Amino acid sequence: MLKKIAYITLFALTLTSCSDTLDDINKNPNATETPLAPYLLTGSLKQGADLYWGDANNFNSSLLFVQHWAKIQYTEPDRYDVSNTSFTSLWNTGYATLITDLNTILNFPEAQANSNYKGIALTLRSWTFLLLTDAYGNIPYKEAGKKVTPAYDSQKDVYTGLLEDLKQAQSLLGTTNGAVTGDLVYKGDITKWKKLVNSLRLRIALRISDKEPELAKQAAIDATSDAAGVFTSNNDTFKFTYISSPQQNPASAWFETRDDFRISKTMVDKLTELSDPRLPVYAQLPSDASVGKYVGGGNGLSNSDANSQGFAKTSKPGTYFLTSTSPAVIVSYSETLFNLAEAAARGFISGDAEQLYKSAITASFNQFGVTDAAVISNYLNQASVQYDASNYAKSIGTQKWIAFYGQGLDAFTEWRRLDYPVLTAGPATVLDGKIPSRFFYPGTEQSLNGTSYQAAITAQGKDLLTTKLWFDAK
Template identity: 55%
Template sequence: MKRRIYFLYIIWVQVVAISLSSCDDELTDINRNPNATENPQPAYLLAAAQYHAANLYWGSSTNYNSTLLWVQHWAKIQYTEPDCYNVDNGSFTTTWDTGYATLITDLNAIISSELGNDNYRGIATVWRSWVYLLLTNLYGNIPYSEYAQSVTPAYDSQEIVLRGLLEELIAADQLLSTTGGTVEGDLIYGNDITRWKQLAHSLRLRIALELADRDEDTARRVIASLWDNRNSVIDSNDAIARFVFTSSPQWNPWASAFNSRDDQRVSKTLIDKLNEWNDPRIGILAQLPQDEGVKNYVGAANSLSADAANNQGFNKVSRPGTYFLKDSSPAVFYTYAEVLFIFAESAARGWITADAETLYREAITASLNQFGIIDNRIIDSYLQQEAIRFDAAHWYESIGWQKWIAYYGQGPDAFTDWRRLGYPQLIPGPDSVLGSGELPRRFFYPVTEQSLNGKQYQIAISHQGADEITTRLWFDVANKER
């Protein structure tokens, strides 16, 4: 099976390199490549879309040089500009271009291909929904309903995108079935249709929670329905959505980065909290400093100037855990722990009839298990600490801190949940370029949108607010009521 998957890698890399050279339908006659594959096989496009998504989600512009720093999971020890929020409208072009020109384009090709079947179309719709959700949570208003119909598509509001994705995921679930046809090229779930149906509904959980501060009735209705059908969502760590890398040249992006550079360390904010709580995950999430004179885990401070960051000592602060720096370490997209945290929050809000504390403890346990902590004595000892016990009156703090830890590595989604919930309460470092205690809340649109789709870009920012990283998105309500 592994040899077959590796063979698929080689084939689809070649196919995608050819297929992506073609332009939009309106320009096809002018720019047609006579050597291009006119009808690429859905299996190759699916494998490509998953591989490129893994590299995007765990890569530089989307994760370890942006959101992973901004939620203070990591910090920069040199070249600290992104950690000080010194970014511009060229910083996030890769995220936008890969999301649209590579991922959504390939997934649209699967959905419209006559060579596929309903299961291919269902999987592609689920994965396209994941991509659109990633993009809207990073940028806000985005091209959505018109993307495939125009070279200058209008931007839809984030509200329209989120509501549209809720409906698309229902449609995807209806396409997916054991009689919907054979699927190949699925490197996330190994062609398991049931798992894709679970991911579809789990994404609906995530989206519904994002609506909570804007449309509580819809959030409650969607989540209560899925609580009543709990087997329809990710229901164990075996069902986690993740992409497992193989070896060179398909390395995990973090392994590739640390193979050539040594710029990142684990954030002091995270290490201090793990130390304070005697968290057994600390040895998985971080390494002891290489300086033999330092006997404890030590985090690097965020938002420092290059000189100040360097002065902490390259070998006196903790690098990310070796588990995450292996060539074959997985890119994780959605976990069982997240599902349980969503249900715990829903119970705390009174949306479902369940015990919030029990679900909170189950969520922490799922996260510990995910990171290899399976000894029940260690787990029970951790959960019994006063600082870890669920505080029903301040559920947002209890859940906020623990979900933040559980999201380690998943920078974009940790960034979304921190903005949505407002916890943990993060403090920028002394050399932030934003000032006044502000933190980033979105990505800049790429400069190419201003030049190539300027009219629609201007309409988008007139609706959403200035194209600044401090502008709040629709779901990110100020002065949240908790």
């Protein structure tokens, strides 16, 4: 019942009148006169999941860049034939909705939001900023929400600032710091929120590991030595579980009326090569029963070549991802184990990198319903899957890419950072054989925040899809 009420009241507005004499006439007796922390929290979780899992930032962009999905018609995004209007959703919703609403919670007096609400809001705001800087690079951070034309901060400063913000979030969260309602993810379980904070701190530590190794090492130590710990099972995974229409998973909503995506041939070929039992979860058999096997779509094809592959002869993404109640996984236990494996491989923390790597793959299998121990053992014992200590980036990068299936924004970031697997741009792509390295800034930044925008590209490089971001510049 709480979930239904939260959805219904998600966007309750405070009504104000044009003049004092019309106050009573204009008041809606059913409206909320002041924003309430539970409703703002519910709205932020739902809108954040939609933003992360929806078409603009996921399956119509980043999932194509990392070749998880491919387009079988309307192939312009898969050929990178896009403009600075293509990437406005992440920016506009991130700043105008998520960060604005989360700042509202942070600015509430204690009577309106206890410290647990504020710790959760700071955690979600940090995650939002992380998505923004991973995608665009330099972004407004310190002045965001404080000035009409905020300055952009360097990506390094954003990452280091977020580590401090998450440290503060951890200090705000406590099991005796008050009850939380409106939490559709963890149901007010503060111990899980505290694990998420540390898992995000570990994620950021690896984001900066190639550029600031000493700071990264300390951040990894801080995250893993904190008493709250990091994720320890799939039950800790940070995911938003959808319900029925009109609050269904956005991929499900898309496929109800459209048919322009297939699982990528790159992914199908890799899973087939490894006899990976996740293939029937990640893909559907073609509707033409005579095909009898999973067939991926080529990335970066012209519209005619993409169409000619055959709608009935190619595999759609798996039904696991396309049902109304499919969850939007945002931070998984599997990712955290991969991050622990890499942190150990880099010497940041103690631990058996190989065993953590195997545990990460196992956690991914379990996440997608593969639990047979013999099947998992056979998979892990393949020479092409076994951990290569001399090239941990290849082992971890390849398996992380597979495990991140469906999580386009983070798969895109980790692929850029680790440089594995090696991907090749499709034949009809328009970036001279290159795959994008970032999102364009929205065109409105040039017109509405021009001075800050110009300073940002002067510092970072031209506003191109191929400009390498700070964390990615080798």
